[in-house]
Amino acid sequence: MPPSPEFDGRARVSGRFGDSEQLRSAIASLLDAWSLPAALLDPVLIATWEAIANAIEHGGTASPLVEFHRADHGVLTVTVTDQGSGFDPASSPDPMAPSRRFEPGGRGLFMMRRCMDEVHHHSPTQGGTIAVLRKFLP
Numbered sequence: 751m752p753p754s755p756e757f758d759g760r761a762r763v764s765g766r767f768g769d770s771e772q773l774r775s776a777i778a779s780l781l782d783a784w785s786l787p788a789a790l791l792d793p794v795l796i797a798t799w800e801a802i803a804n805a806i807e808h809g810g811t812a813s814p815l816v817e818f819h820r821a822d823h824g825v826l827t828v829t830v831t832d833q834g835s836g837f838d839p840a841s842s843p844d845p846m847a848p849s850r851r852f853e854p855g856g857r858g859l860f861m862m863r864r865c866m867d868e869v870h871h872h873s874p875t876q877g878g879t880i881a882v883l884r885k886f887l888p
Contacts (some may be wrong), residue, residue, distance in 0.1 A: 774791070804881070810833060842859050843856060
């Protein structure tokens with residue numbers, strides 16, 4: 751479900767992404783509408799897909815809210831919000847630790863951090879987790 755192409759600085763994409771091609775299409779539409787380089791597609795797609803997967807698996811929601819925002823000062827921000835019990839990224843084990851290298855899973859945060867310039871997580875007191883992913887634009 752591609753977002754509306756008109757530019758108001760924000761696009762909401764909510765609902766289920768049955769596969770990465772639906773998400774790729776939505777992100778590609780945004781980048782095109784906002785005249786951003788196509789080279790941003792893969793890193794933004796990978797990081798957003800990982801944030802959605804985490805929200806579904808750990809946040810207890812089948813349809814996390816995904817928002818894209820392009821600020822005038824050259825930052826693309828993606829937020830993924832779920833209604834889970836909250837999350838402390840410091841408690842996540844290092845997937846590159848020798849004891850974890852061959853363990854399944856546990857690489858989502860690592861991949862988000864590799865693909866984006868900033869990754870933050872907030873857990874409001876009323877519950878849920880908001881993943882904030884930022885990419886500085888060329």
